[in-house]
Amino acid sequence: MGFGDLELLTLQQYWWIIISFLGGFFVFIMFVQGGQTLIDKLSDNETEKTMLINSIGRKWELGFTTLVLFGGALFAAFPLFYATSFGGAYWVWIAILFCFIIQAVSYEYRSKPNNFLGQKTYEVFLKINGNLGTFLLGVAISTFFSGSEFILDSNNFVDWQNDLRGLEALLNPANYLLGFTLVFLAKVSGALYFMSSIDHEPIIDKAVESIKINFYLFIVFFLGFITWILTKDGFSVDPNGVVFIESFKYLNNFLETPIVLALFIIGVLMVVGAVFTAIVFRKTCCIKTGGVGIVLTVMAILLNVGFNGTAYYPSTTDLQSSLTIVNSSGSHYTLMAMSYASLMIPFVIAYGAYAWYSMDKVKITKQEIESPDAHNY
Amino acid sequence: MEEHLVDWSRAQFALTAMYHWIFVPLTLGLGFIVAIMETIYVKTGSQEWKKMTKFWMTLFAINFAIGVATGIIMEFEFGTNWANYSWFVGDIFGAPLAVEGILAFFMESIFFAVMFFGWDKVSQKFHLISTWLVAVGSNLSALWILVANGWMQFPVGMQFNPDSVRNEMISFWDVLFSPVAVSKFLHTIGSGYVMASLFVVGVSAWYLLKGREEMFAKKSMIVASTFGLITSLFLVLSGDESAHQVALKQPMKLAAMEGLYEGRTEAGIVGVGILNPAKTLTNDEDPFLFELEAPYALSLLGYHDIHAFVPGMKDLVYGNKEQGIITTQEKMDKGKLAVKALEDYKEAKKANDMVKAQEARVILEENMRYFGYGYIKDPKDVVPPVAPVFYAFHIMVTLGGWFTFLFAALLYLSMKKDISDYRLLLTSAIWSIPLGYIAGEAGWVVAEVGRQPWAIQDLMPVGIAATKIATTNVMISFFMFATLFTLLLIAEIKIMTKQIKIGPNGGH
Numbered sequence: 037m038g039f040g041d042l043e044l045l046t047l048q049q050y051w052w053i054i055i056s057f058l059g060g061f062f063v064f065i066m067f068v069q070g071g072q073t074l075i076d077k078l079s080d081n082e083t084e085k086t087m088l089i090n091s092i093g094r095k096w097e098l099g100f101t102t103l104v105l106f107g108g109a110l111f112a113a114f115p116l117f118y119a120t121s122f123g124g125a126y127w128v129w130i131a132i133l134f135c136f137i138i139q140a141v142s143y144e145y146r147s148k149p150n151n152f153l154g155q156k157t158y159e160v161f162l163k164i165n166g167n168l169g170t171f172l173l174g175v176a177i178s179t180f181f182s183g184s185e186f187i188l189d190s191n192n193f194v195d196w197q198n199d200l201r202g203l204e205a206l207l208n209p210a211n212y213l214l215g216f217t218l219v220f221l222a223k224v225s226g227a228l229y230f231m232s233s234i235d236h237e238p239i240i241d242k243a244v245e246s247i248k249i250n251f252y253l254f255i256v257f258f259l260g261f262i263t264w265i266l267t268k269d270g271f272s273v274d275p276n277g278v279v280f281i282e283s284f285k286y287l288n289n290f291l292e293t294p295i296v297l298a299l300f301i302i303g304v305l306m307v308v309g310a311v312f313t314a315i316v317f318r319k320t321c322c323i324k325t326g327g328v329g330i331v332l333t334v335m336a337i338l339l340n341v342g343f344n345g346t347a348y349y350p351s352t353t354d355l356q357s358s359l360t361i362v363n364s365s366g367s368h369y370t371l372m373a374m375s376y377a378s379l380m381i382p383f384v385i386a387y388g389a390y391a392w393y394s395m396d397k398v399k400i401t402k403q404e405i406e407s408p409d410a411h412n413y
Numbered sequence: 414m415e416e417h418l419v420d421w422s423r424a425q426f427a428l429t430a431m432y433h434w435i436f437v438p439l440t441l442g443l444g445f446i447v448a449i450m451e452t453i454y455v456k457t458g459s460q461e462w463k464k465m466t467k468f469w470m471t472l473f474a475i476n477f478a479i480g481v482a483t484g485i486i487m488e489f490e491f492g493t494n495w496a497n498y499s500w501f502v503g504d505i506f507g508a509p510l511a512v513e514g515i516l517a518f519f520m521e522s523i524f525f526a527v528m529f530f531g532w533d534k535v536s537q538k539f540h541l542i543s544t545w546l547v548a549v550g551s552n553l554s555a556l557w558i559l560v561a562n563g564w565m566q567f568p569v570g571m572q573f574n575p576d577s578v579r580n581e582m583i584s585f586w587d588v589l590f591s592p593v594a595v596s597k598f599l600h601t602i603g604s605g606y607v608m609a610s611l612f613v614v615g616v617s618a619w620y621l622l623k624g625r626e627e628m629f630a631k632k633s634m635i636v637a638s639t640f641g642l643i644t645s646l647f648l649v650l651s652g653d654e655s656a657h658q659v660a661l662k663q664p665m666k667l668a669a670m671e672g673l674y675e676g677r678t679e680a681g682i683v684g685v686g687i688l689n690p691a692k693t694l695t696n697d698e699d700p701f702l703f704e705l706e707a708p709y710a711l712s713l714l715g716y717h718d719i720h721a722f723v724p725g726m727k728d729l730v731y732g733n734k735e736q737g738i739i740t741t742q743e744k745m746d747k748g749k750l751a752v753k754a755l756e757d758y759k760e761a762k763k764a765n766d767m768v769k770a771q772e773a774r775v776i777l778e779e780n781m782r783y784f785g786y787g788y789i790k791d792p793k794d795v796v797p798p799v800a801p802v803f804y805a806f807h808i809m810v811t812l813g814g815w816f817t818f819l820f821a822a823l824l825y826l827s828m829k830k831d832i833s834d835y836r837l838l839l840t841s842a843i844w845s846i847p848l849g850y851i852a853g854e855a856g857w858v859v860a861e862v863g864r865q866p867w868a869i870q871d872l873m874p875v876g877i878a879a880t881k882i883a884t885t886n887v888m889i890s891f892f893m894f895a896t897l898f899t900l901l902l903i904a905e906i907k908i909m910t911k912q913i914k915i916g917p918n919g920g921h
Contacts, residue, residue, distance in 0.1 A: 094530050097522035100481060105514030107488050112511035115503025115579075122489060123496025123880035130493060130890050133486055134897070140482035141901055144474055150911035152904035190759050191578045193497045193881065201886060366504045367574070367581035377512045384519045391523045391543070398534045411471070411529045 039375035047371035048361045049343065051113035054378055056338035058106045059177075060331035063218065065099040067229040067323065068092045070222025072139075072166035075159065078230065078242045086147070086412055087405050089162075091233045092226070093143040093413040094395060098388075100140060112374055116364035117349055120194045121176075124186050125202025128176050135169030143413045170222050174215035179205050180341045181265050181286070183352035197353045210268075213261035220254035225330065228314055228323040235399035244315050251311050265337075266290075271350035271358055279347050279355045289344045296339045303332030421887040422494045422879045425894065429486050430861070431854055432898045436480030436905075438853050441555060441602055442609025443473045444548030446640055450633075451544050455537055465629055466544075468917035469613065474529060475908050479901055486894070494887065498868050498878035505571050505582045506561050509589075513557030520550030555605070556598050563594025565869050566860070567662045573781050575758045575774060580872070593662055596654040597860075603648035604853050607816055610641025611842075611849040614823055616913055618842035621833045629917050635827050642820035648813060653714065659863075660715030660723070663870060666863035668726045669799045670806040671711055672700050676725035676733060682710035685807070688800055694726060694793055726799075730792050741792035744871075748786030751777055785872040797865040805858035812852035819845055 039047065071092040079085040111118040122129050138161035145151045146158040185197035185204070198204045205211050227243040227250070234240070270285020282288070290297040306329025310322035342348045347358035365371065404410060447469050454462035488510060492499050499506070527535060527543035535543070564570075570587030571580040582588065614637045620630035659667045667673075672688055673680065686704035709719040716723070722736055732740035754777035761769035789795060819842060826832045832839070864870060868878035 090530075094526045097481070097525055098519075100485065101514070101518040101522040104485055104488060104518055105511070107485075107492075108507065108510035108512075108514040110507075111488075111492070111499065111503055112507030115507050116500055118492045118503060118507065119496040119499035122492025123494070123499065123882070126493050126880070126882055126886055126890075129489060130893075133489055134893070136485060137482040137897060137901075140485075141478045141904070144478040145904055145908055148475070148908045148912070149915070150907045152907045153900065191497070192500050194500075195881060199883065201882065366507065367577075369585075370504045370508055370582045373582065373585040374508055374511055377508075377515055380515050384515060388519060388523045391527050394535045394539065395527060395531060404533075409467075411467075411474075411532075 039372045042372070042375075044365075044368045044371070045362065047368065047375060048113075048365045050375060050378075051109070051365065051371055052342045052348075052361045053335075053339070054381070055106070055109055055113065056335040056342065057331070058102060058109060059338050060334035062099065062102045062106055063221070063334045064225065064327045064330040065095065065102055066170055066218065066222040067225035067327075068096050068099045069139075069166040069170045070219075070224065070226030071229060072162040072226070073219075073223060074226055074230070074243075074246060075162070077246055078227070078239055080238065083402060083405055084236070084239060087234055087236060087239065087400055087402065088230060089143065089146065089413050090405060091230055091400050095229075096139065096143055100136065103136065109374075113366055113371060114359075114361070114364045115366055116188075116192060117359055119192075120186060120188065120359060120364075121184075121349060124194045124196035125176065125179070125184060125205070126196075127200065128172060128202035128205060131203075132169060132172050132176065135165045135172065139165035139169070146413055166222065166226075167219060170218050171215040174218035175205050175211045176202075178211040178214040178261075180338075180348050180350075181268065181270070182208055182211055183271065183350040183358075185353045186351050186357060187354045188351075188357040210264050213257050213264055216257040217254060217261050220250045220257060221330070223250040224254055224311060225323065225326055228310065228326050231314060231318075231320045232323045233396055233400055235401050240318065240320070244318060247311060247315050251315075265340075271347040271355070273345045273347050273358075273360050273362075275345075277360070277363060279350070279358045279360075281355075285346065286340055289340045289346060293339070293344050296336050296343065299332050299339070300336035303329045303334075303336060305329070307333065416884075418882065418884045418887065419876050419879050421884055421891060423875060425494060425887055425891045426487075426490055427861070428891065428895055428898070429483060429490060430857065432902070433480065433483035433487055434853060434857055435850060435902065436476050436483065437555070438605035438608035438849075439476045439612055440473070440480050440551050441605030442607070442640075442644070443469060443476070443612065444544075444551050445606065446609055446613055446637060447473055448541075448545045448548045449636060449640070451541055453636075455541050461628065461632070464917050465633060468629075469633070470528065470544075471912055472612075472616075472909060475905060475912065477525070479905055482901070483898065494880050495868070495878050496880035498873065500579055501873055501878070502565075502568075502571075502580050502869055504579055505564060505568075505588060508582065508585065509557040509561040509564075513554050517550050517553035517557060520546055521554060522550075524550065552602055555602055559598040559601055560589055560591070560594045562860075563591055563597045564588055565867075566597070566864055567591060567593040567658075568869055568872055573777075573784070575755055575777060576762075578755070578759075593658050596651060596658050600648065600651040600655045600856075603644055603651050604856060606644035607641055607648055607813075608849045608853055610637045610644065610820065611816060611845050613637035614641065614820070615843045615846040618839035619913070620916070622836060622839050622843075624833075626916055626918065627833070631827060631832065634823060634832065638820045638824040638827060641816070642824055645813065645817040645820055649817065652810075652813065656714050657717065663864060664724050665726065665729050665795060666797065666802070666859075667715055668724065668729065669797050669802040669863055670859060671723075672799060672803045673711070673723060673725040674700050674727050676723055676728040676736065678712065678720055678722045679709050680711040680715075680721075680723040681706040681708040682714065683807075686803075688803055690800075694730060694796060726796050730796065741786070741789070741795050744783045744786040745789050745792065747780040747783040748789065750787075751780035751784045752787035754780065783871060785867065785869065785874050785877075788874050788877050789866070794866055797863050801858055802863045805855040805862070809852050809855040809859065812848050812855075816845065816849065816852070 075085050075088045142158040142161040187195045224247050227247045230243045231240050266287040269281050269283050272282035272285050273279050307326050310326030313319045314322040342361050347360045349359035351357040450466040524543040524546040528547050531540050569591050570584035572583050574581045613633055617630040617634040620626040683704045684707050687702045689698055689702050692698040692700045711723050712721040713719050728738050730741045732738050754773045758770050758773035866874045868875045
């Protein structure tokens with residue numbers, strides 16, 4: 037028995053689970069983005085700042101890679117989403133891409149002599165990426181719940197109805213909730229990561245302080261977001277593929293799929309537990325627990341909006357143009373072929389974890405950064 | 414579609430692709446050169462080789478970051494600017510991109526961190542393996558994206574599904590092992606190896622001319638000219654195979670590459686030539702103002718037979734009964750039948766008229782091969798712009814020949830004589846760095862301009878593939894990207910030249 041014997045719906049669900057996992061992993065790895073916004077607050081001098089940048093600088097490619105894979109997996113598994121959202125909500129995605137290009141060069145170029153734009157500029161780039169990039173991603177994902185204005189023609193080609201091409205999502209205040217949730221979550225996980233990877237007391241002290249503030253802000257926006265989705269009308273699909281509005285759809289989804297609800301609760305508890313342990317006991321362990329918690333929570337939210345007869349990319353202009361995991365997916369054959377490729381994912385995670393462990397078991401110290409032949413960012 | 418929208422969308426994609434290709438070749442080749450150097454270090458334990466490895470690695474990193482940044486834009490631009498394309502073939506095209514992410518990018522990025530920061534954190538062996546894996550990973554990512562590109566040039570392994578109005582994959586292996594994809598991959602990575610070798614010999618030559626870092630430069634020169642000589646021979650072979658594939662699958666592109674208007678048997682290759690700007694498809698002007706021709710060569714190169722008939726642009730547009738080539742007008746008629754049949758099919762299905770739907774489906778399937786021609790307005794539109802394709806092809810081939818000679822000469826003199834004495838050769842090695850970039854970009858001009866007007870050969874012209882959006886949006890984003898990429902390129906060049914001036918002993 038192979039993937040080819042599975043029903044199309046099962047493969048579609050399998051791929052939505054993978055997409056949700058990648059989404060979760062990406063939000064976790066955004067500790068890099070959050071960390072970038074903290075480099076001034078957590079440092080008193082250049083050496084400390086360099087320690088911070090080198091700590092997250094060893095992980096930025098991982099976030100980038102996850103974003104690329106997230107795009108590639110969506111392209112292959114749910115091509116209609118790729119075409120509709122990227123082509124339609126043009127400016128949101130172009131803006132997000134911009135925020136990421138400037139990140140990619142900033143680590144490598146920041147401290148190099150003759151770097152043309154100056155160290156300050158590259159640090160500003162990192163902050164734009166960390167604040168604006170994260171915020172816009174949250175807003176873009178929030179439209180999974182609030183909906184967008186588009187029509188699909190008989191060729192399934194997208195006709196976006198709003199001239200702002202995606203920026204109209206910023207006109208809906210509800211979308212800000214997830215945007216800010218991600219910004220503050222990334223700051224919290226960034227600080228947790230610094231605590232785990234840097235062996236330097238002054239930085240750890242300041243990291244703990246910053247978690248305290250950012251965690252409260254995170255909680256405010258996170259509760260706001262959760263309250264919004266649990267009380268709002270949702271976009272439901274009947275067995276014939278007809279989309280209709282259902283009250284409390286996302287609340288119902290949680291109640292009707294207890295596994296997803298359990299993932300959500302466990303995830304949230306792990307994040308809260310990790311933060312609590314870090315600020316009360318000053319433990320440096322907690323990015324791992326917190327990280328798993330973030331992955332589970334985000335997965336649960338994406339599973340909620342994709343499973344149980346839900347249109348995950350709804351159109352408010354034409355309900356029947358809304359995308360579901362059934363009407364937007366790749367063919368049975370492609371999903372099957374890709375499913376075999378997906379068997380490599382655990383292997384990738386294993387060697388990734390091994391490399392991560394090997395690198396992080398020796399913490400970053402002041403001596404290392406000041407050593408003459410260090411490869412510093 | 415708005416007027417000019419397609420041109421701006423193409424301009425934005427071309428801009429991104431050409432910037433991306435400034436950085437990628439060096440990543441592809443320098444990864445291996447660095448890995449070879451580190452292997453020598455691990456075998457000999459010599460600190461000199463370690464220093465050499467670290468120096469070239471620093472340059473690798475400066476270049477790598479910006480390659481990654483431009484790469485992510487390319488991936489997402491398929492969606493933002495070619496939404497219709499993304500739906501029409503996403504089922505096939507998306508898969509290699511996803512596999513690329515799973516199999517290649519993670520390998521590259523995870524071991525990249527170990528390679529740079531792991532010197533004192535992991536064992537020597539693990540570090541060496543990491544360096545090799547970065548090189549393998551970057552070449553694997555090239556494989557998958559080139560498979561995707563090869564598929565656009567020669568679509569295989571799929572079937573059109575009128576219900577979902579898209580092409581669906583029916584054989585992953587046909588897509589992966591398509592002869593066009595394989596030769597494209599080999600030729601492209603080969604060009605990356607040659608580019609990286611040119612870079613290393615050029616920089617080493619600069620040190621030798623300045624009388625600096627002699628041992629370092631000579632050793633680097635030997636490694637890179639050996640690697641460069643082997644890979645440029647490989648480049649010639651894979652180029653020959655690529656041309657053969659073009660002849661078989663994209664004869665119009667081949668005709669444009671050679672400025673061949675009238676097809677003939679025993680066709681020669683124009684080695685050097687200047688196109689006559691007055692020449693059009695319909696007049697009788699001589700295609701060339703001046704040309705030097707190598708007889709039989711085009712028939713041989715294209716079809717591996719000196720007597721073979723090579724169709725010219727006129728044969729392909731107006732047909733050639735003798736050679737069994739149908740006219741473009743006929744293809745357009747069939748294409749229009751296919752497009753019409755698809756509409757009929759959709760309507761019949763909506764009306765639940767299964768008999769009619771079946772009839773339409775039969776017509777559609779009979780004519781699907783020419784589906785894209787249904788959107789072509791004038792038969793002459795299937796001819797790509799001849800001048801850029803012709804000149805780009807000839808520049809690429811000429812420079813490829815020069816590079817092969819350069820590596821051979823540098824290697825021979827490095828082994829047998831004191832290379833420092835040959836100052837003219839060293840100077841030309843430095844100048845060959847920009848020439849390498851020109852040759853690489855020219856290669857992509859041949860591949861991509863040469864297949865216009867097709868986004869997917871014969872199935873979808875670029876005009877249908879583009880996202881429907883007001884042109885102003887694409888104009889604005891084009892200039893945003895152009896500005897940002899240019900700023901970053903300037904920064905990269907400044908940082909790179911500074912690091913080279915600092916040298917292997919001065920900085921880190």
